[in-house]
Amino acid sequence: MSKSFIESLTGVLLFATAVLVMLSEWHANKLLSWTGDLFAVLTLLLLVAQVHWGRQIFVVVGLALAGIAFATRPDWFQMIVGATGKAAFIAALFTALATMRNAAASSPSIAECGHFLALQPPGRRYIALTVGGQLFGLLLNYGALVLLGTLAEANARQEPNEEIRNHRIRRMLLAIQRGFVSMLTWSPLAFSVAISTSLIPGARWSDALLPCLVSSAILAGVGWGLDTIFKPRLSVQPSPRTAEGSWLSLWPLFLLLAVLGVLVGVLHAATDIRVIGIVMMVVPVISIIWISIQNSGKVPATWARIKTYVTRDLPSYRSEIVLLMMAGWIGTLGGALLSPLAAASGFDLSNVPAWLLLVCIVWLIPLTGQLGMNPIMTVTLLAPLLPSAAAIGVEPSDIIVAITAGWAMSGASSPYTATTLMIGAMGGVSAHHVGLRWNGPYILVCGVALSIWVVVLTLL
Numbered sequence: 001m002s003k004s005f006i007e008s009l010t011g012v013l014l015f016a017t018a019v020l021v022m023l024s025e026w027h028a029n030k031l032l033s034w035t036g037d038l039f040a041v042l043t044l045l046l047l048v049a050q051v052h053w054g055r056q057i058f059v060v061v062g063l064a065l066a067g068i069a070f071a072t073r074p075d076w077f078q079m080i081v082g083a084t085g086k087a088a089f090i091a092a093l094f095t096a097l098a099t100m101r102n103a104a105a106s107s108p109s110i111a112e113c114g115h116f117l118a119l120q121p122p123g124r125r126y127i128a129l130t131v132g133g134q135l136f137g138l139l140l141n142y143g144a145l146v147l148l149g150t151l152a153e154a155n156a157r158q159e160p161n162e163e164i165r166n167h168r169i170r171r172m173l174l175a176i177q178r179g180f181v182s183m184l185t186w187s188p189l190a191f192s193v194a195i196s197t198s199l200i201p202g203a204r205w206s207d208a209l210l211p212c213l214v215s216s217a218i219l220a221g222v223g224w225g226l227d228t229i230f231k232p233r234l235s236v237q238p239s240p241r242t243a244e245g246s247w248l249s250l251w252p253l254f255l256l257l258a259v260l261g262v263l264v265g266v267l268h269a270a271t272d273i274r275v276i277g278i279v280m281m282v283v284p285v286i287s288i289i290w291i292s293i294q295n296s297g298k299v300p301a302t303w304a305r306i307k308t309y310v311t312r313d314l315p316s317y318r319s320e321i322v323l324l325m326m327a328g329w330i331g332t333l334g335g336a337l338l339s340p341l342a343a344a345s346g347f348d349l350s351n352v353p354a355w356l357l358l359v360c361i362v363w364l365i366p367l368t369g370q371l372g373m374n375p376i377m378t379v380t381l382l383a384p385l386l387p388s389a390a391a392i393g394v395e396p397s398d399i400i401v402a403i404t405a406g407w408a409m410s411g412a413s414s415p416y417t418a419t420t421l422m423i424g425a426m427g428g429v430s431a432h433h434v435g436l437r438w439n440g441p442y443i444l445v446c447g448v449a450l451s452i453w454v455v456v457l458t459l460l
Contacts, residue, residue: 006046007315013043014095014321015310018280021092025277033085040088044325047318055319058326065333073337083333086380087325093194094324095314096280099287100189101143102309106294109252110139111147116249118151118172126175126227130220133179135253138187138260142418148176149426167232169427174438177423178223181411185219185404186212188264189283191324192407193400194276195376199383200399205275206268208397208404211457215405218449226442260286320418324376331380339384350387354394357386358402358454363447365406369414370435375407398457405450413443 020036023029048059066083069076104110117132129148136144152172159165184192188205193212197203260282267278288306295301349357361382368378389396411419415431420439424431429438 006050008311010043010046010050010318011310011312011314013039013046014091014314017043017088018092018095018284021088022096022277022280025280026271026273036092037081037084037088040091040325041084043091044087044322047322050315050318051322052319055322055326058323058330062326062329062333065330065337069333069337079333079336082336083329086328086332089198090191090195090324090328090376091321093191093276093280094317094321096283097141097189098314098317099284099309101140102313103287103290103294104139105143105147107252107290109249110136113250113253114147114151116247118148118155126171126224129172129175130179130182130223133176134183134216134220135250135257137180137183138189138257139253141189142422144180145176145419145422149173149422152176153426170438171227173423173427174442175223175227177412177419177434177439178442179220180419181408182216182219182223184408184411185215185401188275188279191376192404194279195328196379196383196400196403196407197274198276199380200386200396200403201388203396203400207395208400211397211401211453212404214453215401215408215450218453219405219408219446222446222449223442226445256286256290323374327374327376328380331377334377335381335384338381342385348387349385350391352392354392354398355455355458357392358394358398358458359451361399361402362406362409362450362454365403366409366413366443366447369410369417372414372416374416375410378410379403379407394458398454401457402454405454409443409446409450412439412446 017036017039020032020039024033024036044059048056062083066076066080069079073079114132114136117128120128129152132148133144136148140147153169156165156168156172159168184190186209187193193205193208197205197208263282263286264275264278267273267282268275271278288302291305292298292302295305352360364382365375365378369375386399389399411417413435414420415435417431420431420434424434427434427438
């Protein structure tokens with residue numbers, strides 16, 4: 001088989017997986033769910049041969065865990081089916097959300113929004129880029145870092161003074177990254193929210209939204225505060241700059257987010273379907289309409305764009321898809337294997353005070369991130385070991401707040417996450433330098449503040 005045929009087949013299988021998983025969310029049909037799982041496995045088999053050995057190791061670890069389950073557990077089949085379902089869900093969610101990234105990437109109005117934010121004068125540049133990191137992160141996911149980071153870097157490179165230029169690049173990139181990770185605490189389009197709400201019994205995005213927004217404000221506010229307090233001392237004063245364009249240039253971004261928010265909210269209230277199930281349907285529909293508008297409503301051009309997305313663009317994410325799917329598989333299967341062992345050893349987290357347990361969750365995720373564990377893996381491994389919310393006297397939403405807070409801090413500090421790798425590449429430093437040197441004090445302050453916040457929630 002030719003390479004192009006394998007790529008096309010991979011994309012079609014991913015798209016079919018997304019459709020089947022979405023339909024199973026709406027209809028709770030076992031046959032749809034199992035077929036989606038089968039397509040996800042076939043997709044993974046095609047992708048394994050196309051990725052670097054570093055990603056193939058995750059597949060080997062996943063197969064080893066499956067072998068252990070087969071050899072030691074009578075319910076091994078149900079365990080593997082559960083892990084496969086989580087991997088299929090993650091692949092489907094990625095496929096659905098990537099449609100928005102694809103549509104936004106070719107939108108002149110979105111490019112104009114990013115250009116305006118990147119050219120703000122020093123007095124409001126940090127706040128503008130932090131807000132931009134949140135808003136663009138909703139639509140583009142990690143593509144927001146590429147778009148805003150590239151624009152910010154190009155803008156800063158125009159500064160002739162090397163000292164000013166280096167400080168400006170660092171501060172602009174950190175504003176974008178910290179804005180992006182603050183979005184991870186509450187956005188229904190983020191893996192952090194989608195996966196944590198699917199793992200914690202009784203958790204609903206609508207219940208967790210307000211306290212998660214407080215977490216977001218803490219992450220964004222601490223970043224701005226530290227940037228304001230610890231401004232670099234320059235040997236020369238930068239020349240004054242004026243903003244180009246108008247804040248009105250952001251209206252397409254706000255309009256799109258408003259349409260998305262209203263549709264998701266109304267459908268969730270009317271159907272009581274999980275928010276993530278609604279997102280998986282609404283986002284691709286909006287994206288197709290957006291692509292159609294970009295092509296002046298011409299059906300052949302729109303269809304050609306959709307076909308290119310499925311057969312060429314989706315397979316190009318092969319490395320990310322394998323990593324995310326296997327993180328879900330390993331975490332889910334590993335958690336299922338550890339649960340009875342923990343119970344047999346007398347290890348019972350329900351005896352731990354609720355406030356202390358939530359604080360440990362906040363810190364555990366970024367700490368395991370330093371060891372190379374993807375937050376998806378950590379959370380899916382940890383969730384089966386957690387007692388129910390009722391058993392420790394808290395609400396399910398409180399656990400979601402702790403998980404998403406830790407997930408966001410991992411995104412800013414782990415040298416193995418896409419955020420730090422991208423920011424490091426654009427800033428000309430290593431991901432370790434970004435996570436520990438640039439963001440070290442930020443993570444410590446945010447960790448303390450977020451720990452206090454989850455303690456307050458348990459008391460309330």
